[in-house]
Amino acid sequence: MWRGLMRRWQRPNLRFTSWLIGILIGLAVVTGSRRLKAQDFLEPTTPAPPAPEGIEQAVVAKYWQLGRPRGFLAWTLEAGYAYVKPKFAAGYGQPYWSFVGVDAHPLISISQAGSYFGLSAALPGLTFRFGARYVYPFKSTFLIPRDSYTQLDTSLDEGPRADYLAWEAELGVTRPLWAGSVFGVVTGYRVELAAQDFFLYEESLRVVIKPPYVWRARLGYLLSLGAKGAIRVGPTAEVVGLPQRKDYVVRGGVVASVAINAHLEAQASLIPVLSSPDNLGRKGGDFGQLGVRFRWATQSTPDPARVRAFRLSRKSETPDS
Amino acid sequence: MRALVLAGCLPGLLGASLWARQATGQSQAGATPEKTAVRSPAGPQPRRKSVDELMGELLTSDEPDDDLAWLYSDEDYEPSDLTGKPLPVPALPERGEGSPRTWDPRWRRFTTGNYVLTITAWGFAMGGILLPVVPGRWSHSNEFDERVHRTLSIEDYPKGQWARDLSDLLLSTTVTFPLLFDSLIVAYWYRTSPDVAGQTALITTETLGVAAALQSMTSAITNRARPYVRNCGDLLPENLEDCNGRKPYRSFFSGHTTLSFAAAGVTCALHAQHDLFGDSAADAVACAANLLSAGTVGMMRIVGDQHFASDVLVGAGVGLAAGFGVPYLLHYAPSGSADENSVAVSLVPTSNGIGVGGTF
Numbered sequence: 121m122w123r124g125l126m127r128r129w130q131r132p133n134l135r136f137t138s139w140l141i142g143i144l145i146g147l148a149v150v151t152g153s154r155r156l157k158a159q160d161f162l163e164p165t166t167p168a169p170p171a172p173e174g175i176e177q178a179v180v181a182k183y184w185q186l187g188r189p190r191g192f193l194a195w196t197l198e199a200g201y202a203y204v205k206p207k208f209a210a211g212y213g214q215p216y217w218s219f220v221g222v223d224a225h226p227l228i229s230i231s232q233a234g235s236y237f238g239l240s241a242a243l244p245g246l247t248f249r250f251g252a253r254y255v256y257p258f259k260s261t262f263l264i265p266r267d268s269y270t271q272l273d274t275s276l277d278e279g280p281r282a283d284y285l286a287w288e289a290e291l292g293v294t295r296p297l298w299a300g301s302v303f304g305v306v307t308g309y310r311v312e313l314a315a316q317d318f319f320l321y322e323e324s325l326r327v328v329i330k331p332p333y334v335w336r337a338r339l340g341y342l343l344s345l346g347a348k349g350a351i352r353v354g355p356t357a358e359v360v361g362l363p364q365r366k367d368y369v370v371r372g373g374v375v376a377s378v379a380i381n382a383h384l385e386a387q388a389s390l391i392p393v394l395s396s397p398d399n400l401g402r403k404g405g406d407f408g409q410l411g412v413r414f415r416w417a418t419q420s421t422p423d424p425a426r427v428r429a430f431r432l433s434r435k436s437e438t439p440d441s
Numbered sequence: 442m443r444a445l446v447l448a449g450c451l452p453g454l455l456g457a458s459l460w461a462r463q464a465t466g467q468s469q470a471g472a473t474p475e476k477t478a479v480r481s482p483a484g485p486q487p488r489r490k491s492v493d494e495l496m497g498e499l500l501t502s503d504e505p506d507d508d509l510a511w512l513y514s515d516e517d518y519e520p521s522d523l524t525g526k527p528l529p530v531p532a533l534p535e536r537g538e539g540s541p542r543t544w545d546p547r548w549r550r551f552t553t554g555n556y557v558l559t560i561t562a563w564g565f566a567m568g569g570i571l572l573p574v575v576p577g578r579w580s581h582s583n584e585f586d587e588r589v590h591r592t593l594s595i596e597d598y599p600k601g602q603w604a605r606d607l608s609d610l611l612l613s614t615t616v617t618f619p620l621l622f623d624s625l626i627v628a629y630w631y632r633t634s635p636d637v638a639g640q641t642a643l644i645t646t647e648t649l650g651v652a653a654a655l656q657s658m659t660s661a662i663t664n665r666a667r668p669y670v671r672n673c674g675d676l677l678p679e680n681l682e683d684c685n686g687r688k689p690y691r692s693f694f695s696g697h698t699t700l701s702f703a704a705a706g707v708t709c710a711l712h713a714q715h716d717l718f719g720d721s722a723a724d725a726v727a728c729a730a731n732l733l734s735a736g737t738v739g740m741m742r743i744v745g746d747q748h749f750a751s752d753v754l755v756g757a758g759v760g761l762a763a764g765f766g767v768p769y770l771l772h773y774a775p776s777g778s779a780d781e782n783s784v785a786v787s788l789v790p791t792s793n794g795i796g797v798g799g800t801f
Contacts, residue, residue, distance in 0.1 A: 201617050277682065296523055300524060300528075344528065345529075380626070410621055
């Protein structure tokens with residue numbers, strides 16, 4: 121077994137993937153400490169793992185579409201400067217494409233720790249999840265109610281520690297359109313355990329809310345470029361509703377992705393705030409989120425019947441065949 | 442402790458990744474004779490074919506040279522049916538389109554000594570937080586710093602938020618550039634040179650670690666107060682996060698500037714050595730853009746009232762020294778007797794730690 125592992129280790133592709141993931145996780149994990157925030161170089165633009173972008177199915181590789189339906193364990197890792205979001209899932213179906221299952225992930229970032237557990241299901245072009253997320257910030261406290269907040273206001277130590285539980289439900293839709301995909305995602309949160317009469321800076325959606333409710337609706341288009349469509353770029357816009365504050369946050373920007381292979385993609389987003397009751401600076405939007413997403417699942421051998429069908433469809437599309 | 446966590450974390454993650462690749466590699470290895478032989482039961486009775494065998498037959502039966510090789514390899518990418526037909530843009534790069542890059546045998550590969558150095562350096566970088574804060578150790582400033590401060594800094598702390606945000610944004614971009622763009626996208630994806638990509642990613646991590654360690658330990662020992670600290674409890678509320686804990690006393694020297702210049706330096710070194718963009722002018726632009734970005738980070742740290750000019754200048758110097766010094770001294774300086782005029786430094790693990798040797 122050891123020799124087999126060593127032989128595999130000699131493969132440059134394997135070594136590179138391992139190194140890169142190890143480096144990114146290592147960098148991200150060692151930043152996951154409250155005290156480390158004192159380090160000058162650890163003030164990333166993405167203080168916490170961002171909420172799902174909604175492009176997950178739009179960028180998924182054909183490899184996963186052709187997978188056999190089976191019971192599976194799956195692992196997704198999103199890592200960047202300086203956060204890491206490993207996600208574990210178990211279910212039945214074709215992972216990342218059409219399945220039912222449960223998923224869980226710890227939240228590790230420079231500003232908070234926590235965990236998420238929930239149910240998820242997907243059909244091609246349609247995803248749904250429901251679960252609970254517990255967040256334990258290292259330093260943030262609940263906020264004294266104000267009409268408007270600045271970034272400094274959210275850094276004041278003026279209330280109890282802002283740990284909370286959020287019930288989340290999310291519906292995502294992806295459809296092919298011209299040379300790309302149109303995607304939309306609607307998310308609703310109900311925040312529990314919040315201190316009464318305090319507001320909260322919600323690090324996932326990057327807004328100040330008056331608990332318990334907040335929702336988000338995002339719509340975007342991802343243009344697929346190149347012979348194999350590995351490069352994606354497109355506009356996106358979202359509205360975050362703050363029902364108890366009777367206000368909205370509007371953001372708009374660009375998301376981009378480069379598919380390295382069926383498992384790994386580099387991703388970036390720049391989604392600044394266009395309209396908001398607050399002035400949170402970089403804490404109010406996705407500024408320069410740069411990172412990778414790695415997908416893996418057990419027994420991901422393609423299904424021969426699906427491959428045959430796909431092959432025949434390819435042949436019929438070819439004019440000279 | 443942090444070093445131990447890091448040291449324990451990386452091999453585990455590498456192992457997990459190996460395991461992952463071993464499992465996903467089934468589709469590639471499925472039709473090999475060895476695997477079939479192992480799975481075939483002895484005896485004449487017919488048996489059900491495995492999925493791997495069916496795949497092997499299917500993909501090698503009639504048209505083995507079609508364009509569907511990616512189906513039995515997970516190393517390529519094709520979009521799913523949820524994407525419309527991609528728009529071909531000839532000007533954009535494609536996977537494997539670039540000419541591959543090879544590791545010159547005269548250069549030094551990342552070895553055990555480099556792993557030890559990298560992990561130790563990041564351990565020191567994180568370990569700076571364990572040193573106690575001594576608020577009054579260095580609270581004065583010199584005339585040069587004060588003059589630059591009066592000229593450039595926005596003393597109204599909330600109004601300087603944009604400068605601090607910009608420095609954070611550019612720091613993220615500059616630090617991730619050599620890892621995400623140069624190593625992953627250009628070397629690994631575009632040039633299909635995984636060996637070079639792995640080496641460049643590791644060299645970048647090593648360089649950033651050395652720079653971060655120097656900055657972290659120095660700032661923790663010197664305990665210099667940041668420029669805005671004089672306003673805490675006066676113009677700034679005492680319960681502001683920036684006025685409490687260690688952060689107010691980590692001014693010398695600037696971590697943002699150090700890491701940005703280290704990343705820019707290593708980017709320049711990688712482009713110079715590997716000709717990553719395949720065009721000397723384009724490689725020079727990549728180097729210059731990153732240096733410009735690092736310079737802007739330093740400037741914004743002064744404008745945002747986070748550092749004095751001397752903090753930024755020393756940070757830039759240390760960052761550049763690490764950014765160019767680590768790659769060239771430890772890796773790209775020709776080794777052996779190939780060049781009699783060369784200078785080379787080697788790291789050798791010893792029973793007491795790391796030894797440094799060299800040829801001159």
